[in-house]
Amino acid sequence: MITASDLTRKVQIRKQTDVANGSLGIDQTFDTGIPAWAKVQPVSGGMFFGAEQVGQDITHRFWIRYSLATKPALLDEQHVIDWDGRRYRIRRASDFNDKNRFVMIEATDLGAIP
Numbered sequence: 001m002i003t004a005s006d007l008t009r010k011v012q013i014r015k016q017t018d019v020a021n022g023s024l025g026i027d028q029t030f031d032t033g034i035p036a037w038a039k040v041q042p043v044s045g046g047m048f049f050g051a052e053q054v055g056q057d058i059t060h061r062f063w064i065r066y067s068l069a070t071k072p073a074l075l076d077e078q079h080v081i082d083w084d085g086r087r088y089r090i091r092r093a094s095d096f097n098d099k100n101r102f103v104m105i106e107a108t109d110l111g112a113i114p
Contacts, residue, residue: 002063002102007037011062011083013075013090030080034070039063040083043106059109060088066100075105087113 014033018026041061062081064070075093082088088107096102 002039002096004065006039006063007065009038009040009083011036011038011040011064011081013064013070013079013081015079017078033082036064036070038081038083057108058091058106060107062088062105062107063096064103064105066095066103070103072103075103080110081105081107082113085113086111 012033012035014030017029017031019029021027039062041063043058043061062083072093072095075090077090079090080087081090087110089110090105090107092106094104096104
């Protein structure tokens with residue numbers, strides 16, 4: 001079971017939007033986002049390789065408080081999490097234990113924030 005005292009990492013949840021630029025390319029833009037306290041956990045090797053077999057490269061799990069802004073239905077692959085100088089693509093979000101207290105997010109490490 002997770003508790004509020006486990007949420008010790010400050011993260012920023014942002015929505016990504018692709019915008020056409022003048023040179024026929026696409027620029028990625030991000031909104032100001034939602035600040036949140038999170039528990040961060042790299043996934044185990046077995047979980048990582050199992051996800052790879054089905055085409056999902058889950059590298060980390062984030063737990064945050066459930067709120068109107070962080071409902072699992074609102075968090076999808078258009079969102080990223082910025083934490084500790086790195087960016088993570090949200091793959092899945094779910095209501096942890098179906099109690100509307102915490103959201104578990106599975107994400108992919110995209111690398112250093114440019």
